[in-house]
Amino acid sequence: MPDNSDKHFNLYEKERKKVDKRLGSLLTKRKPASLYQPGSYILESSGKRLRPLLVLFSGRAVRGKLEKAYNAAMAVELLHNFTLVHDDIMDNADMRRGLATLHKKYDTNTAILAGDGLLSVAYECLIKDISNSNSKNILAAFTKGLVEVCEGQSLDKDYELREIVSLKEYILMIRKKTAAMIEMCCTIGGLLGGGSKKEIQALSKFGKNIGIAFQIQDDLLDIVGDQKKFGKLVGGDLIEGKKTFLLVKSLELAKGKDKAKLLKVIKNKGIRKNQVNEYKELYNKLGVIEVARDEIKRYTKNAMNQVKKLKRKSDRELFNWVADFLLSRKK
């Protein structure tokens, strides 16, 4: 269990509710409804608002005023939802967070445009509270996050078509697809809060490292997670034939029959539900679950080394909690 000390969890809950409330009313009155109503649909389907919280907490960690960071916090959530909508179309996903994906609820054209609309409003929100002195850096950081998430998604699509992907390539992909946006949230919070160059750098590095750990953890939980709490089918990534950390690393380590067995996941574009356990055993035999745990530890340690650089003890404690919360969110 993470350190759910009332103090930190209550702060998170308080801020999450504020962000939720603002997001809830952001699009509902805008016209045309055909553009913004589907956007509202995806925004309302809850989610933990981890990215907005990272903006707000990073601003706090450099002694900035939270009030000035809510628009940017909404902007990163809008950007995140833009990626979900377009990625779900590309992945032909039916469900997201227990609800029909946007393109299934409406149609693909509506979803393409709703995604574009979410991104547009993201920039609109971001611009609201920036001042002339920090605007260029904030816009550059946000746009870098956007560029990288597009590049990461493109790599992810590329890898789907390839038989073998190296671990290095896999890490590059999750760095761009997942970690870059987490990093960006921390950077923007630090910039908005008026942090020093060193402080902002520490926050950025924290975000990048915890973002990589977060994604490897996500891959790991597919195999070792508790289905009830995890909310997804155990082994779902294997069933879909996804090239996760575990599969990529296994393919690097395995030989002979084991390798052939793993290559079948790729060739057949997934496995049957009743095969999950034998693949889980193979992962254990090859030791990749331990490798994944070690990598998560390593990236988390890198992240925590940056937290040490924060000036106030209360912020260091808050970011310790944030790291725990991010990594245990689905346990």
Next chain:
Amino acid sequence: MPDNSDKHFNLYEKERKKVDKRLGSLLTKRKPASLYQPGSYILESSGKRLRPLLVLFSGRAVRGKLEKAYNAAMAVELLHNFTLVHDDIMDNADMRRGLATLHKKYDTNTAILAGDGLLSVAYECLIKDISNSNSKNILAAFTKGLVEVCEGQSLDKDYELREIVSLKEYILMIRKKTAAMIEMCCTIGGLLGGGSKKEIQALSKFGKNIGIAFQIQDDLLDIVGDQKKFGKLVGGDLIEGKKTFLLVKSLELAKGKDKAKLLKVIKNKGIRKNQVNEYKELYNKLGVIEVARDEIKRYTKNAMNQVKKLKRKSDRELFNWVADFLLSRKK
């Protein structure tokens, strides 16, 4: 014929080539190729680069240095191409500028992501040359253009599903879908060039009005244009059942049999090629071709009244030429 005085046309050609050259090398070296190569494909399929030119000429009209405006000029072209790629998916269009559309050349998923990539790089370019003093206004203008083009596309999609659209609604749609981006180009050029508030306002209003005239002219040329120069089938909009200025206005004016005939275009989602002439005659009978010409004149006059406010005679002459060029581009 427009006033193709060598002077203005040569300036346009000179600047167009510079923009083309920069755009040509912008994406080719970027990775992953799966994201940027399709983007290069659409960017290279030429086009007149009208929007970049409006940025550059607007900067010039307020005595700004052109050198500082090329990145913004590329940004507006990238944004424009982003809209083309996503709109072509939604319209299920096979061809654009005589080539296969991006989603036909590649596939829909590639096109969605390539469009997202173009928009991301648009912001990246835009940010490059902004200074702290003007960055917020430039970003706000660009983002307003993006939001409006999404809203305009959504209205366009809404109207496709409706039987009757009022002329007022039609004008709102083209204002957002076409004119807002032309307006934005002029605003950004003025801001980058360091123009006064009055000058920028004049440029913006010029863009908005000439943009509306430009779209009505586009609708008109579908019927009265020379197929060879126009490059499209005469009556193509009627064949596709598009709710153009002419069809919308005709439906407002027609009664009895004429109205029934026009409603058939909507109900049958278009007409046959051999019916174009009889509908052209009906448009003539109802006088909507004259109405369209009058509206183009009216919006062009509004635009030219703004040009009068430019300080230097040479800029007023340039913008006279620009207006002529925009409106006669397909004659």
